[in-house]
Amino acid sequence: MTFAMEPRRPGRRPARGAWTGAIRSTVLFLIILLLKNSIPIAAQTVAERQLAAPQRTVIAQGKLLPAGGIIEISLPPGEVVEAILVAPGEAITAGQKLIALRGEEARRLQLQALEEAIGAAEEARRQAQITAANQLTAARLELQRQQELLAGLSAREQLIALGQQRLDTARRALAELKKLTADPSLRAFVDQSEILQQEMLVQQAEADALKSQLDYDDAVRAAKLGIAAATAQVEAAERMVELSDSEAAIRRLKAERDAAEAAYRAALVTSPIDGTVLAVDVQVGEAGTGAPALALANLENMVCELEVNTIDAAVVQPGQTAILHSNALRDQPLRGTVVTKLPLVGVPLLKPFDPRARTDFRAVKTIVELDTESSRRAAQWLQLQVEATITIEGTSTHSAP
Numbered sequence: 001m002t003f004a005m006e007p008r009r010p011g012r013r014p015a016r017g018a019w020t021g022a023i024r025s026t027v028l029f030l031i032i033l034l035l036k037n038s039i040p041i042a043a044q045t046v047a048e049r050q051l052a053a054p055q056r057t058v059i060a061q062g063k064l065l066p067a068g069g070i071i072e073i074s075l076p077p078g079e080v081v082e083a084i085l086v087a088p089g090e091a092i093t094a095g096q097k098l099i100a101l102r103g104e105e106a107r108r109l110q111l112q113a114l115e116e117a118i119g120a121a122e123e124a125r126r127q128a129q130i131t132a133a134n135q136l137t138a139a140r141l142e143l144q145r146q147q148e149l150l151a152g153l154s155a156r157e158q159l160i161a162l163g164q165q166r167l168d169t170a171r172r173a174l175a176e177l178k179k180l181t182a183d184p185s186l187r188a189f190v191d192q193s194e195i196l197q198q199e200m201l202v203q204q205a206e207a208d209a210l211k212s213q214l215d216y217d218d219a220v221r222a223a224k225l226g227i228a229a230a231t232a233q234v235e236a237a238e239r240m241v242e243l244s245d246s247e248a249a250i251r252r253l254k255a256e257r258d259a260a261e262a263a264y265r266a267a268l269v270t271s272p273i274d275g276t277v278l279a280v281d282v283q284v285g286e287a288g289t290g291a292p293a294l295a296l297a298n299l300e301n302m303v304c305e306l307e308v309n310t311i312d313a314a315v316v317q318p319g320q321t322a323i324l325h326s327n328a329l330r331d332q333p334l335r336g337t338v339v340t341k342l343p344l345v346g347v348p349l350l351k352p353f354d355p356r357a358r359t360d361f362r363a364v365k366t367i368v369e370l371d372t373e374s375s376r377r378a379a380q381w382l383q384l385q386v387e388a389t390i391t392i393e394g395t396s397t398h399s400a401p
Helices: 018-043 048-053 103-152 154-182 192-245 248-266 372-378
Strands: 056-066 071-074 083-084 096-100 275-280 292-297 302-309 323-326 336-348 363-370 385-392
Touching: 056 363, 096 103, 096 292, 103 154, 103 192, 154 192, 292 323, 292 385, 302 323, 302 336, 302 372, 323 363, 336 372, 363 372
Parallel strands: none
Antiparallel strands: 056 302, 056 385, 071 292, 083 096, 275 292, 302 363, 323 336, 323 385, 336 363
16 A cells, blocks of 8 residues: 655645644653553552562671680780690689799798788787786786775774773873872872873773874775775776777788788689680790780670671561571571671771772671580681671661672
8 A cells, every 4th residue: 555645735734733733642641651650559558668668688707705805814814834734625614723923932931920920919919808808807806806905994993992992091080099198187098009001001901093094094094005906907907908908910911911912813814614625825934914815705605797788787687597608618608696786887907808899898797696506516717707698588778888
């Protein structure tokens, strides 16, 4: 079939209104078609989009480490190694001695001497307490005795009074005899010897009275002096008891003992954990410099510290499975579970296995706990760099290139 084209008339152009209408119709058709296709997409729920999203994986570099970390033990500066008691790979228990130092025995003897000094000081204090208590008891008894002596002098006062009565009676009798002799009518009835005898009785009574008074005064004075002395003894004994209870000297010895014990323990190189010796970086005869001399770890539970790109960090969550690969592991990868994602962002320290991979990114440290079998195998590859593959399901987030 052939079509005949109408010859174009010279100088005639198409109408501008026809072109404009055609363009508008085309634009309207495209808008209607776009709206028709976008309506069912907008009607989809977020859950439907997530279920429809394909599985993806996050790749991250990591390092195999003990769950409790690697413990480094340093020697006290200046301490010289006397003997090394363990070797790399040897199993150890908490508190086990690892290295013997030359100053250890001297510190032990110093500590022992201080312990003995404290024991002797405490025994001396106990004996002093007993002695002081006995002296106090004796002083109190003596004070009581002197007080009783002073109280007993009241009987002597009665004797003095009785002697004074006898003296008065003798004097009155002598005065009567002298009165009789003065009367001429009665003088014949009084013998001169009677007067002499009575005068002697008066003199004897006066001497007895004077002696009794002097003895009484001496006894009172002695009793008062005894009471004063006994009181002073009681006060001195009480001070002795107080001094015997003082712990100043013992506290000083105990402070020295505590310092010596701290120095002795600082000279003991023991294991803080049950685990395995990883390395011994010191030799017999070397002096401590503060640098690590031993490395220990408990290898029962192993983890992998991953450096996850911050772009992928949002989709990496605890509970996800991680597969760890390395050429050293050959075709037997390790398995673990994400347990912790730390909030600190930093520069990655591990270089990717692929030299073409990007390294100009920031990373989040993420901890993967290995299962029992993987922990057993990973214990032979401490600090080995591995590449972890974490499977992310139900997300459309893309990993970093």
